Amino acid sequence: MSNYHIKHLEEYYQVYRKSIREPENFWEEVAEEHFMWRKKWDKVLSWDFSKPEVKWFEGAQLNITENCIDRHLTTRGDKTAILFEPNSADEPAQHITYKDLYKRVNKFANVLKAQGITKGDRVCIYLPMIPELAVSVLACARIGAIHSVVFAGFSSSALATRINDSDCKMVITSDGSYRGAKSIDLKGIVDDALEDCPGVESVLVAKRIHSEVVMKEGRDLWLQPLLDEASEDCRAEVMNAEDPLFILYTSGSTGKPKGMVHTTAGYMVYTAYTFKNVFQYREEDIYWCTADVGWITGHSYIVYGPLANGATSVMFEGVPSFPDFGRFWEIVEKHKVTQFYTAPTAIRALAKEGVGYLEKYDLSSVKVLGTVGEPINEEAWHWYDDNVGKKKAPIVDTWWQTETGGIMITPIPFVTPTKPTYATLPFIGIQPALMDENGQEIKGNQVDGRLCIKFPWPSMARTIWGDHQRYKDTYFSAYENKYFTGDGALRDEVGYYRITGRVDDVIIVSGHNLGTAPIEDAINEHPAVSESAIVGFPHDIKGNALYGYVTLKEFGETRDHNNLRKEINQVITEQIGPIAKLDKIQFTAGLPKTRSGKIMRRILRKIASKDTSNLGDTSTLLNPEVVQDIIDNAL
């Protein structure tokens, strides 16, 4: 059906208009024709952003794994579903067919059941990028357990917070993980975390690095022997459209991480439909997204979206720099990758190494390139276009969020003319709005404002686990009747959108969202620290890096400042993970504050970016004298 696969710009506009004029008819047609339902819906959509409450395909029943696996068995049973490329280039790739995946998911699902996991239970998955990660996600979905994947770069304390927030009964992990030349003791991290997680009853441990680990009697079980014993058949649990499928944590500007809850039917329909169009996916393609399944990009565009389309999805365990900076291109050549989807930070890191690594490999299979996670700068965009796509593979700069579940603003390759640094046009069904400071929508083109979405789309998160009020306050209170994204954007003369970055206290470092508050809380735990403020500053590769202003309890502290800096970063690594480490730490006598005691981050941001020409009026500050001192001693 033409609505499902858009092929030229006129068709985009036609389908877009239909999706806006008759959203219910539009999504109903997509849902009818392309998925397997146990029971069809009674109502396509009901919504009220003031509560907020959104329901798609109410009354429908389904299981997403039947859509991602079972229904492909007759036509694509021997096709590779997951193409696993290990960390080491010397270890052979694994081609897991749809038939294999069916058996592996069912066996895993039966193991979960045997361990007492039932529909609605939360299961935390803390695994490296190995097949068990995708399999365990699908196994949870098979039996209706809610998966909560935690990126395996988070520290034990960050893991414990997430396990406890959603009361996970079980943790699935591995003995360890490979990351380039290093190996990481994941089981040890889980053990530390579980000291503070009384609700966890069992831990399943996959073997990956064959390290010595301590297995706690009565709690920890090796996964493989259980899988060996388990049956290859497992009836898929019948789920309601709005039953939760998973929880995924994302950083907020304040407080603890937010467990975004995604539900079943709408998420499936939207991720599948976007995957097909945004990557112009065809049956014979080999699609590769380099993200980790620990992030939303991996959930939607390594696992669910591709598999719902019966695609071959590459899953890469390693890093772009190991054994050298040619690794990505070696994999593209080896598997004849047709769609390659990565993050601007990876592009910048690879560009810095020069084109020598690229020239060794044949990249002619690549048809479409994608980026996600942060704004892509012009230089990186051109480097990607010139050297990887050889100007023949359109770049889809896809803007979206953990909260949105799927891609929201993006070009459609070969359909939408691209423009460097622009995410271009809203995807089908998406109604963006730019808002001014007074809460009014800014109409027309050549304008900029705060990016909101004014109509529901099927894959939007429905709530924050355990805190619906926070969901409402964070996303639906800034502007009446609109979802507020937290991003700023501009709209050019033809209506193309360019995302300019966060307008709140979330900083995106190497594509990872980091809230300032949890980092400041971590720093403040150091016994010598009295107060701290974190801001972002531009960084060539990471996009943004973190600059910390720290006041010590005794400013004349005689201890070596470099040692203190190391200790502070150590505390951050323990509390959050190495991704949140600060690049620069300046010790100051005080932090600039308003008379009501709020830290003036705007000033600190400018100083960190070496832009002190226009700091505005600082005389109304509580302590204007600290500003000059901070400027004089800036790093």
Ligand code: WTA
């Ligand atoms: C940013 C990742 C500019 C944005 C899927 C958003 C982007 C946040 C882009 C969500 C893009 C993501 N251009 N900025 N193409 N894609 N962002 O939840 O600030 O990890 O709000 O989801 O990343 O990050 P998250």
